[in-house]
Amino acid sequence: MSVLVYIENWDGKFKKISFELASYASSIAASLNVPAVALSLGKVDNSELSKLSVYGISRILNNPDERFNALDNQAIAKAVAQAAQTTGATCVVLAHNNLGKAIAPRLAVKLKAGLVSAVNGLPVSTEPFVVKKMLFTGKAFGHIEMLSAVKVLTLSSNSFGLAEKQVTASVEFFDPEMVDADFHIQIKQTNKVTGKVLLSDADIVVSGGRGMKAAENWAPLEELAALLGAGTSCSRPVSDEGWRPHSEHVGQTGKIIAPNLYFAFGISGAIQHLGGVSSSKVIVAVNKDPDAPIFEAADYGIVGDVAKVLPQFIEAVKEIKS
Amino acid sequence: MKILVLIGNVPDTTTKIKFNADKTAFDANGVQWIINPWDELALTRAMELKEAPGSTVETIVVANVGRAETEGTLRKALAIGADKAIRVDADPLDAAYVATQLARFAGEFDLVFAGIEASDYNGNAVGGMLAEMLGINSVSAVSGLNIEGSQVIVNREIDGGSQTLGVSLPLLAIVQKGIAKEPRIPAMRGIMMARTKPLEVLQPVDAQPLTAIRTFEMPQPKAACRKIGEDQAKELIYLLRDEAKVL
Numbered sequence: 355m356s357v358l359v360y361i362e363n364w365d366g367k368f369k370k371i372s373f374e375l376a377s378y379a380s381s382i383a384a385s386l387n388v389p390a391v392a393l394s395l396g397k398v399d400n401s402e403l404s405k406l407s408v409y410g411i412s413r414i415l416n417n418p419d420e421r422f423n424a425l426d427n428q429a430i431a432k433a434v435a436q437a438a439q440t441t442g443a444t445c446v447v448l449a450h451n452n453l454g455k456a457i458a459p460r461l462a463v464k465l466k467a468g469l470v471s472a473v474n475g476l477p478v479s480t481e482p483f484v485v486k487k488m489l490f491t492g493k494a495f496g497h498i499e500m501l502s503a504v505k506v507l508t509l510s511s512n513s514f515g516l517a518e519k520q521v522t523a524s525v526e527f528f529d530p531e532m533v534d535a536d537f538h539i540q541i542k543q544t545n546k547v548t549g550k551v552l553l554s555d556a557d558i559v560v561s562g563g564r565g566m567k568a569a570e571n572w573a574p575l576e577e578l579a580a581l582l583g584a585g586t587s588c589s590r591p592v593s594d595e596g597w598r599p600h601s602e603h604v605g606q607t608g609k610i611i612a613p614n615l616y617f618a619f620g621i622s623g624a625i626q627h628l629g630g631v632s633s634s635k636v637i638v639a640v641n642k643d644p645d646a647p648i649f650e651a652a653d654y655g656i657v658g659d660v661a662k663v664l665p666q667f668i669e670a671v672k673e674i675k676s
Numbered sequence: 677m678k679i680l681v682l683i684g685n686v687p688d689t690t691t692k693i694k695f696n697a698d699k700t701a702f703d704a705n706g707v708q709w710i711i712n713p714w715d716e717l718a719l720t721r722a723m724e725l726k727e728a729p730g731s732t733v734e735t736i737v738v739a740n741v742g743r744a745e746t747e748g749t750l751r752k753a754l755a756i757g758a759d760k761a762i763r764v765d766a767d768p769l770d771a772a773y774v775a776t777q778l779a780r781f782a783g784e785f786d787l788v789f790a791g792i793e794a795s796d797y798n799g800n801a802v803g804g805m806l807a808e809m810l811g812i813n814s815v816s817a818v819s820g821l822n823i824e825g826s827q828v829i830v831n832r833e834i835d836g837g838s839q840t841l842g843v844s845l846p847l848l849a850i851v852q853k854g855i856a857k858e859p860r861i862p863a864m865r866g867i868m869m870a871r872t873k874p875l876e877v878l879q880p881v882d883a884q885p886l887t888a889i890r891t892f893e894m895p896q897p898k899a900a901c902r903k904i905g906e907d908q909a910k911e912l913i914y915l916l917r918d919e920a921k922v923l
Contacts, residue, residue, distance in 0.1 A: 425839075484890065501888060674913065
């Protein structure tokens with residue numbers, strides 16, 4: 355028996371979300387009294403792999419086949435299912451990101467497992483197995499009982515955090531049965547955003563809305579984000595106007611994020627937007643309209659002009675960083 | 677070519693969410709129901725593919741699993757332009773249950789569209805499960821799709837960028853924002869025509885749900901927002917460091 359966690363890599367490196375998943379899986383494993391096993395696919399150095407042992411992973415399976423780097427959900431689901439079967443996993447954990455979301459449903463069918471996606475934190479109980487998840491895009495939560503023998507979960511990023519628990523780990527070569535036909539997609543082009551913090555991995559997110567007035571006004575917002583090592587996002591009207599890419603849209607029909615700190619500049623806070631950010635630990639709002647609903651969701655607020663506030667924020671961040 | 681678009685029946689996105697007294701069921705009183713926003717974009721893209729010059733798309737079918745009261749949502753999909761609707765007459769117990777019902781007939785289609793999630797239970801599951809049950813290709817987080825012969829050219833979002841892929845039919849495309857620019861709004865002519873388009877009702881097959889919602893809860897109410905003057909903005913950054921301890 356085991357708890358299995360699939361750990362994605364980015365050009366052979368892990369991110370904070372990888373270690374959060376490892377922490378989460380080993381915590382569930384401890385409560386079930388079984389080992390926590392990690393599976394990594396694609397080329398990752400042993401020094402990187404062994405970092406997972408800091409977060410309680412005692413057995414690390416790895417296959418360096420570069421075909422896995424194509425992020426083909428079908429091929430990866432097949433390999434993860436085999437790892438789950440070999441290790442007798444009763445619970446399989448994945449990230450609630452683009453890849454995890456794509457793999458999890460296919461994996462669940464292969465394992466005849468129930469799936470709950472975007473789980474918030476540890477199971478409420480393991481007997482019966484009940485997890486908490488966000489519903490109605492942050493407007494409510496549900497306690498969901500998983501009725502199957504094997505459970506598949508995707509974890510909302512930043513809902514558990516990191517928990518160090520150094521253990522001795524073995525790194526083993528894992529050899530799933532794969533044939534060429536298992537790799538279905540042909541990549542024609544990849545555009546990687548470089549030098550930016552992934553929204554799903556960001557501790558701090560700096561976001562702009564219609565109150566920013568125009569695409570060219572984003573420079574100070576980006577400067578603040580860079581100083582804080584933050585990700586950048588926007589509200590729906592901004593991506594609809596084409597001021598920012600769709601990948602930055604947070605809210606009901608965009609991404610749901612839960613950073614430690616969320617800055618909302620010129621965002622009025624429509625119910626659809628709040629759904630996407632309400633799980634943030636601390637929300638700071640800057641808006642000209644004192645009645646903007648964003649202030650009901652915010653912890654700290656300034657009623658004022660973003661153009662006047664942003665330079666002061668930048669100056670203060672420079673002071674505390676120096 | 678035949679296209680199937682899965683249609684979720686969800687509360688309007690501005691709905692104030694309420695539950696019954698013991699918090700075990702969603703209170704649907706006074707709720708306006710709409711097509712799940714991503715499914716509406718998927719249907720729009722399917723229509724664009726059918727209308728493109730030289731298109732090989734013959735028919736677009738929409739389908740859901742739900743009781744008779746969800747037919748208004750299917751009729752809206754017909755008014756937008758789908759040729760036929762299928763409703764499996766059952767409560768959508770969980771994603772595995774819904775996918776099992778859809779798998780009975782979805783295998784007849786060359787291209788199946790599913791929204792990346794439903795705006796009510798945010799499951800991200802039915803599309804991928806259905807593809808696995810049918811044993812067909814799937815690509816997720818799709819923000820663009822074109823058919824080129826037996827290949828589909830897909831744009832998808834990855835964590836940290838985007839990719840253009842070639843993948844062969846049959847395909848289940850799990851779509852997100854960007855797949856179509858704006859959802860189509862039914863025209864009066866479409867609404868009239870929708871009344872006479874076929875809406876087939878199927879009885880469900882036996883299947884067991886693998887998950888069940890036991891209770892609901894509302895988010896913790898927030899403490900009042902602490903307001904700082906526009907001219908003291910710098911002070912807020914110090915509060916984030918010293919009081920909130922997030923910097």
